[in-house]
Amino acid sequence: MKVLFDFLKLLKNKKLKSTTLKELAYLLNLSISTVSKALNNSPEISKVTKVKVKEMAEACGYEPNFAARSLRLGESWLQSPSNQYIRSKSIRSLGVIVPNIIEESYAKAIQSIVAEANSLNYNIVIGISDVETEKEKESLEMMISRGVLGILISLSKETQLLEDKENFDLIIHQNHPIVLFKQVFEKFACDKVTNDDFDGAFQATEYLIDSGCNNIAFLSAIEDTSLGELRKQGYLQALKMKTSKKIQPILIKIDNYENFEIILKQALKTNKIDGVLAADEQSAICALNMIQLAGFKVPEDISIIGFNNSLMTKHSNPPMTTVSEYSANLGKEALTALIERVENKNSGIHVHKVIKTNLTIRNSTHNLN
Known part of the structure; x- marks a missing residue:
């Protein structure tokens, strides 16, 4: 067994992808349930098995992923000094992806989203696409891996130009709620919030x-x-x-x-x-x-x-x-639509909410009054 541990440590030092719970169970010839319980110091598991599982987990560089559980229960987890994973206070996260935060309209929308989300006990994870499809996809993958409950997206110019919807279709099929706002696919099957x-x-x-x-x-x-x-x-x-x-x-x-x-x-x-x-x-x-x-x-x-x-x-x-x-209102309405999906308050047909605009008259035009 020590030879196997040394070999696995070598793989870890090469910075390979972290081992999954399923792979850990396979290496130990144990069920996934047994491995999970051992990692969390369940009284159902013997001390010998716990030691065996934890040594293998450490050697493999295993890092627990509680994203799926968090998605279901809105829980977060912390690792104690004794390597036991324990529940922390409920921390729920939502994602927001925008082309940039330099443009004032996006900055105001995000400011509104963050303030409203925090008041409802949600954290916000922000991704910037820089108007590129590839960076947009990277942000989506990052957010899913971090266990966000749902994602707000204002589409990049490149994504709209290429009509690249494959990545979004995949996420929706995996039951991750998505709300598009400001810049959207009109025919895309999800909730939308836009200006008029x-x-x-x-x-x-x-x-x-x-x-x-x-x-x-x-x-x-x-x-x-x-x-x-x-x-x-x-x-x-x-x-x-x-x-x-x-x-x-x-x-x-x-x-x-x-x-x-x-x-x-x-x-x-x-x-x-x-x-x-x-x-x-x-x-x-x-x-x-x-x-x-x-x-x-x-x-x-x-x-x-x-x-x-x-x-x-x-x-x-x-x-x-x-x-x-009214970018602040746009952001707030988009967040409300997403939370309603996340909390199953809206499980019906997709909605498209349109925010009215207003003409502000200044000196670059003739005044009609």
């Missing part, structure tokens, strides 16, 4: 039309996302419904910001643009600066409306009219 991006863009375009704009451009660097598409459709619908004469849409897609200036200058030269709806905050700020550098006055020559109502839009020159999104 369609109506927000519709209202913004309607305002530009009512203020006298006749050539309104839609500027977007997020066309390949769900919210980018909804905002574009809201813009198109407003042009169709709110104008007596036929106005052609002016769609300006920004693939990368290195070409932003060239694309915008060409659009301004080709079209007599007098209004701009920017689908994302960064595009709005860049457009505002470049339009003024090109010699146009805002809003006298060109009116601009952006999204998100962040500090950047409040302190731009001039301060920008924006579609205001």
Whole structure:
């Protein structure tokens, strides 16, 4: 037996994957139940067997995984100085995966989620996808391994572009509750909480039309996302419904910001643009600066409306009219939907809750009052 222990220690030092309870039971020629009870000092197991099991566990580098039990019972476990695993106070964890936490809307949503979760005795584990599918998958795997009870996800741009749903399907089939928020797959079978991006863009375009704009451009660097598409459709619908004469849409897609200036200058030269709806905050700020550098006055020559109502839009020159999104409320509603699934308060059909937006008027547009 000592030779086997020495061999297993060598494997451990090579940093191989940790041994599972099933593998430990196989090595000892014992049942999984017996091994588990021995590790937890059950009085049903003899002292000799306990010593044998614990020595093998130590040699193999075995680390107990109580994720499954935690998922069922909301328990957490601590290892005592004597290597006995004991229940601690109930600590329940939920996961949140977002593309970034730099953008103010995500920062506000996460702040709201964490505060509300803590008040309900839940911890939050945060993952950042950096708009990449692979990092999103890594975050999902990490959270499942840590035994989170459910996961909130705002999808990365790459995941939406590739329509990569395989990883999410697998998790749902394993009965891990998921709620998508802000950026979602519309046809994905789970609960969703989003802003009313369609109506927000519709209202913004309607305002530009009512203020006298006749050539309104839609500027977007997020066309390949769900919210980018909804905002574009809201813009198109407003042009169709709110104008007596036929106005052609002016769609300006920004693939990368290195070409932003060239694309915008060409659009301004080709079209007599007098209004701009920017689908994302960064595009709005860049457009505002470049339009003024090109010699146009805002809003006298060109009116601009952006999204998100962040500090950047409040302190731009001039301060920008924006579609205001209530990110803190969005985060809270998404968390509520997830907890209802986790605690089986909602076991029915999937729901899609839509949070209303509001147009905040500032000096980048003409005031209608």
